[in-house]
Structure formats: C-alpha cells, structure tokens
Amino acid sequence: MRATLAGLRDPVSGRDIVSAGMVGGVSVRDGMVQVEIAVPRERAREMEPLRIAVETAAxxxxxxxxxxxVLTAHRATPPEGANRAGPPPGSPPGPHAHGERPRPAMLLQDVGAVIAVASGKGGVGKSTTAVxxxxxxxxxxLRVGLLDADIYGPSLPQMLGAHEKPQAxxxxxxxxxxxxxxxxxxxxxVDQETPMIWRGPMVMGALEQMMSQVEWGTxxxxxxxxxxxxxxxxxxxSQRVAxxxxVIVSTPQDVALLDARRGIRMFEKVNVPVLGLVENMSYFCCPNCNHRSEIFxxxxxxxxxxxxxxxxxxELPLTLSIREHSDEGxxxxxAAPESAEAAAYRAIADRIWDKAGARPAGSGPRIVVE
Structure with missing residues (x-):
C-alpha cells in the first residue's frame, strides 16, 4: 500500500508523500483501508484534493x-534557525514522546451540532423518534442532516419514503x-433485501465513508x-465526531429501562453529554374511542x-397514526402537523435544540492538534 501511495506528491514540496513523512498509520483489514495523512493544521483545507487522491489510489x-x-494535524514546522533542541530539561514529555500516533481529524466539521439518538435495545421506536x-x-x-448509522438494520429509506439511489x-x-x-x-x-453480512471493520469503514465522503455541506x-x-x-x-x-429513547417497562441505563452510562464514559431521556410508547390511544391504556x-x-x-x-404515545405515517414514508x-403526536415530537425537538445549541455552522474545521 505504501508503495502505491509513494506515487503521490506533496503539491508544495514536490516530494512523494511517503518519503516526506506525511503518511502516518495505514490500516488494511478485510479489504477496508484507512490511511492517516499528517499535515500542518494551517494547510488542512488546501490538502483536501490530496486526501481524495490518496483514497482513489488506494x-x-x-x-x-x-x-x-483522514487528515491528521501536527504543529507547523519551526522556521529555519529556530531552536529544535526539544523542551527544556525537566519539562513534561510531549504527546508523542512515547511513540503515540496523532489523532485523526474529526469528521463532520461543517455541522453545528451532531446529536445521537440512541437506545440500549432494539424495538423501542428509536428510528421513528429520530426521523x-x-x-x-x-x-x-434549520439546515438538518439525518444519518442512519445502523448498518445492519437501516430503516431510513422506508421511513422517508425514499428509495432512489444517491448520485455521485x-x-x-x-x-x-x-x-x-x-x-x-x-x-x-444496497438492495432492500440484501443482508449486511459484514465484519466489524467493514461496518466502521462504511460508517466513516457516509460521514466523510458524502457532500453534506454546511x-x-x-x-x-x-x-x-x-x-x-x-x-x-464518540471518537471521530464531536x-x-x-438522546436516549426507551419504553416504560423495566427491561427496556435497564438497557437505557447502560446506554446513558456508556455515553458518560466517553464524555458525550446525555441531553435527556424520552419515553416512547408511553401509553396507547385507541383509534376508535381514544381510550388510553398504559400497556407497557x-x-x-x-x-x-x-x-x-x-x-x-x-413522553410519546403509541398510536396508529404514527405507525401508518411511518410505513407510508x-x-x-x-403528515399530521396539528395532531397531539406531532406536537409532542416538536416539543421534544425544541428542548433538544435549546440544550444542544450550535456553533455557527461552517465556522471552520476543527482540526485536532496534539
């Protein structure tokens, strides 16, 4: 793989990117390739064509x-004559003193706020809630993107009523x-009936490509x-996106809440704020008499x-209209903006936006610097 990448050149120095020390970690597994390209942070934007060329060659x-x-950032090279002797004696070791790799640049840098809608277990209506x-x-x-990160069980095409293929x-x-x-x-x-029999690295590669190679815009x-x-x-x-x-979605019964609890603790461990908990299928409304039953x-x-x-x-109800409209895309x-169900979703969305806020979208790349 490195021999192939040696055919690409740094547009500034003219040296091939391997001998120039720009190629960091190269991971090859099950046909999935990931390459780290180290560049000074001030050159991150201009190096995007080189990043694309690396993917094409690989x-x-x-x-x-x-x-x-992915572009990884390092500090700019000191000017000629600058002291390169290293830190003064007694200084703490730098971030790469023990051979650590630079962290890859974060993805989705032109998105003001990325919000994960998650659940500890399946079948609680998480995808319906997210949509x-x-x-x-x-x-x-707001300018909104919707990413289906469930590679094994994608449901967005059905729920959005969209079955066309994306254009390149x-x-x-x-x-x-x-x-x-x-x-x-x-x-x-992929075809709707095609089973995704993929190993973990392939799944993660597909997920990263849907974030890095899709023209999301600002x-x-x-x-x-x-x-x-x-x-x-x-x-x-949690590692590749800021x-x-x-938002954790659960149904009211204890077995679902047990899994929701694990989901909350997991996000806490990776330092992702939990914006709150949503109770889905909180009660059932009969479509004929509107009688309320708390079946879960x-x-x-x-x-x-x-x-x-x-x-x-x-809390969100279990109603026939939510199911019917979801199946219809x-x-x-x-479809029913004046309904009580729509009002409940809007109230939750308003509160999430109040809590999440957003930096000005497109305010520049968030390059990770060690």
Missing amino acids: KKVPGVISATA NLAVALAQKG QGNRIIPISRWGLKAMSIGFL LDVMVVDMPPGTGDTQLTM LRGA GHGGARAEAERLGVEFLG RPVVL
Whole structure:
C-alpha cells in the first residue's frame, strides 16, 4: 500500500508523500483501508484534493473494497534557525514522546451540532423518534442532516419514503433530499433485501465513508439514528465526531429501562453529554374511542431520568397514526402537523435544540492538534 501511495506528491514540496513523512498509520483489514495523512493544521483545507487522491489510489489496489483517508494535524514546522533542541530539561514529555500516533481529524466539521439518538435495545421506536425529531428541527428553519448509522438494520429509506439511489459527483456522494432534510443510509446504496453480512471493520469503514465522503455541506444540526446497544458504532462516533449530545429513547417497562441505563452510562464514559431521556410508547390511544391504556406501564423513564440525574424530555404515545405515517414514508410531524403526536415530537425537538445549541455552522474545521 505504501508503495502505491509513494506515487503521490506533496503539491508544495514536490516530494512523494511517503518519503516526506506525511503518511502516518495505514490500516488494511478485510479489504477496508484507512490511511492517516499528517499535515500542518494551517494547510488542512488546501490538502483536501490530496486526501481524495490518496483514497482513489488506494481503491485501485487489488483486493481493496473501500478506502478512507483522514487528515491528521501536527504543529507547523519551526522556521529555519529556530531552536529544535526539544523542551527544556525537566519539562513534561510531549504527546508523542512515547511513540503515540496523532489523532485523526474529526469528521463532520461543517455541522453545528451532531446529536445521537440512541437506545440500549432494539424495538423501542428509536428510528421513528429520530426521523420525526429531524423533520421537526427542519420545520424550525434549520439546515438538518439525518444519518442512519445502523448498518445492519437501516430503516431510513422506508421511513422517508425514499428509495432512489444517491448520485455521485466526482468522488463525493450527494445525499438524498427529502422533507427538508439531507439524508444518508446504507439502505440507499444496497438492495432492500440484501443482508449486511459484514465484519466489524467493514461496518466502521462504511460508517466513516457516509460521514466523510458524502457532500453534506454546511448544516446547523445532524441527527444520527444510532444502532441499538453499546458497541463499535457508538465508540466510533464518540471518537471521530464531536457529538454535542445524545438522546436516549426507551419504553416504560423495566427491561427496556435497564438497557437505557447502560446506554446513558456508556455515553458518560466517553464524555458525550446525555441531553435527556424520552419515553416512547408511553401509553396507547385507541383509534376508535381514544381510550388510553398504559400497556407497557407508564412513567418509568421519567423516574429513571430522575434517578440518573438526566433530564426527562417527554413522553410519546403509541398510536396508529404514527405507525401508518411511518410505513407510508411521511413522518407524523409532516403528515399530521396539528395532531397531539406531532406536537409532542416538536416539543421534544425544541428542548433538544435549546440544550444542544450550535456553533455557527461552517465556522471552520476543527482540526485536532496534539
């Protein structure tokens, strides 16, 4: 792989990027390639064409399924004549004193706030919640992206009523536009009935490509529909994206709350703020007589939020209209904006936006400097 990359040159020095010391870690596993390119932080923007060229060259190597190149930042080279003798005696060791690699640059740098919608277990309505919250945020006039991070069980194409294939523009993928959102899911790229029998590294590679190679543009907020559980995807997102916070979705019964508790603790361990807990399927409303039945119990998520010291964001009902509109590809906040269900989603979206806020979108790359 390094021999292939040696055919690419630094546009400033003219040296090949390998001998110039620009190629950091190279990971090759199960046909998935990841390459780190070390550049001074002030040159990060101008080096984007080189990053793309590295990916293109790596993909041409036999056996490579996909390739991802990331820019890692290091401090600018001292000018000629500057003291390069190192730190004064007695100074603490620098970040690379023990051979540590520079951390890769964070992804989704032009998104004001990235918000993960997660759950400890499947079947609690997390994806339905994520889609309706994203549409509700778009209805506020915000520029919104929606990323389906569930590689094994993508549901966004069905819930958005979008089954077309994304278009490519050069080396970039154009996200699907629907209901005021820019959306991307592995479900847009593969046949609906194709099982994703992939190993973990392939899944993580696909996830990183949907963040780094999709033309998201400048966004105010991105809602990420996370897969259930506390596995590789959650860890990758916390390491590669500056998550503004996580929203945990649960149903009221104890078995679901137990898993929600694990999800909250997991985000705390990776230093991602938990914006709050949502109780989905909080009660059932009969479509004929409007009688309310608390078939899964009620109030469990509110009590759990109080116990764990996180905010309770609200409760969402189990109604026929939410299910019907989701199956039809028209989220209830769009299809029935005057309904009580839509009002509940909008109230939660408003509170999430109040808490998450946003830096000015497009205010420049957040290059990690060691």
